[in-house]
Amino acid sequence: xxxxxxxxxxxxxxxxxxxxxxxxxxxxxxxxxxxxxxxxxxxxxxxxxxxxxxxxxxxxxxxxxxxxxxxxxxxxxxxxxxxxxxxxxxxxxxxxxxxxxxxxxxxxxxxxxxxxxxxxxxxxxxxxxxxxxxxxxxxxxxxxxxxxxxxxxxxxxxxxxxxxxxxxxxxxxxxxxxxxxxxxxxxxxxxxxxxxxxxxxxxxxxxxxxxxxxxxxxxxxxxxxxxxxxxxxxxxxxxxxxxxxxxxxxxxxxxxxxxxxxxxxxxxxxxxxxxxxxxxxxxxxxxxxx
Numbered sequence: 001x002x003x004x005x006x007x008x009x010x011x012x013x014x015x016x017x018x019x020x021x022x023x024x025x026x027x028x029x030x031x032x033x034x035x036x037x038x039x040x041x042x043x044x045x046x047x048x049x050x051x052x053x054x055x056x057x058x059x060x061x062x063x064x065x066x067x068x069x070x071x072x073x074x075x076x077x078x079x080x081x082x083x084x085x086x087x088x089x090x091x092x093x094x095x096x097x098x099x100x101x102x103x104x105x106x107x108x109x110x111x112x113x114x115x116x117x118x119x120x121x122x123x124x125x126x127x128x129x130x131x132x133x134x135x136x137x138x139x140x141x142x143x144x145x146x147x148x149x150x151x152x153x154x155x156x157x158x159x160x161x162x163x164x165x166x167x168x169x170x171x172x173x174x175x176x177x178x179x180x181x182x183x184x185x186x187x188x189x190x191x192x193x194x195x196x197x198x199x200x201x202x203x204x205x206x207x208x209x210x211x212x213x214x215x216x217x218x219x220x221x222x223x224x225x226x227x228x229x230x231x232x233x234x235x236x237x238x239x240x241x242x243x244x245x246x247x248x249x250x251x252x253x254x255x256x257x258x259x260x261x262x263x264x265x266x267x268x269x270x271x272x273x274x275x276x277x278x279x280x281x282x283x284x285x286x287x288x289x290x
Contacts, residue, residue, distance in 0.1 A: 003241035007250035010234040015257035017227035018083050018092065023265055024220035026084060031203040031210035033080040034073075039203075039214055040225035042196020045189045045232060052186035061181035065191075068174035069198040075167040076199065078160040086157020088262030089274040093132055093255050094152075094161040096125050096281035099248070099288045101169035117287050124284030131277035135270065176244075188236030249289040252282050 082091040133148035262268040
């Protein structure tokens with residue numbers, strides 16, 4: 001099996017999980033949403049550990065994971081708030097900023113040079129984010145030209161997803177460090193199981209009522225968790241066949257799929273503009289990653 005169909009399936013599964021969350025679990029609390037998307041998903045992935053048992057973790061592995069887990073839980077909270085409270089077209093595209101931030105932090109902290117291609121990718125992501133809110137600007141009114149950037153700040157979901165992108169920029173490095181200490185195809189399921197346990201520990205204490213989503217799951221819960229589990233499995237299966245940069249670049253096609261699903265299921269407006277902006281951002285990610 002080639003990596004490209006797996007990566008595209010991963011992108012579809014992620015966008016479908018976000019759409020199902022918004023459509024069927026809109027009235028849920030943050031704790032309940034996190035329990036479904038991460039706690040129940042971890043339970044579904046647990047049998048994978050029996051088929052592909054990971055090697056014994058090293059002490060260094062737990063150091064990487066200790067740093068990553070609190071950030072993963074924080075990203076979960078921001079992510080589910082974003083897709084629950086705001087249009088998918090104004091939230092999902094901001095995930096494209098993760099590779100931008102990784103590039104910039106590499107330059108600022110490590111002195112890693114940004115290539116001309118990478119700089120062009122950063123510009124494309126920036127222009128795409130501006131175009132998402134282009135309706136707030138008028139060509140004949142210069143005072144409104146910065147309004148699309150202000151709209152990003154005003155839209156809660158956009159702010160939340162930008163926060164997720166920042167966190168993912170850090171956890172992508174931490175996850176890579178942990179994976180180097182535990183190579184093998186079982187790493188993905190093990191990593192997600194630990195994220196699920198951390199989620200359970202935090203939210204079972206803060207909001208015990210949210211545990212009912214695990215004790216008495218509904219059909220919608222299984223749907224969302226099943227899509228998330230499919231996303232995780234296809235993600236790591238694809239990574240085993242190709243370099244990370246190629247896989248992540250293709251996975252970000254989920255932005256475009258999410259925009260289309262948002263228009264179809266929730267009648268989100270300005271589809272053409274949002275698709276064009278999303279395509280710019282996905283193209284920018286591809287330039288940076290490749």
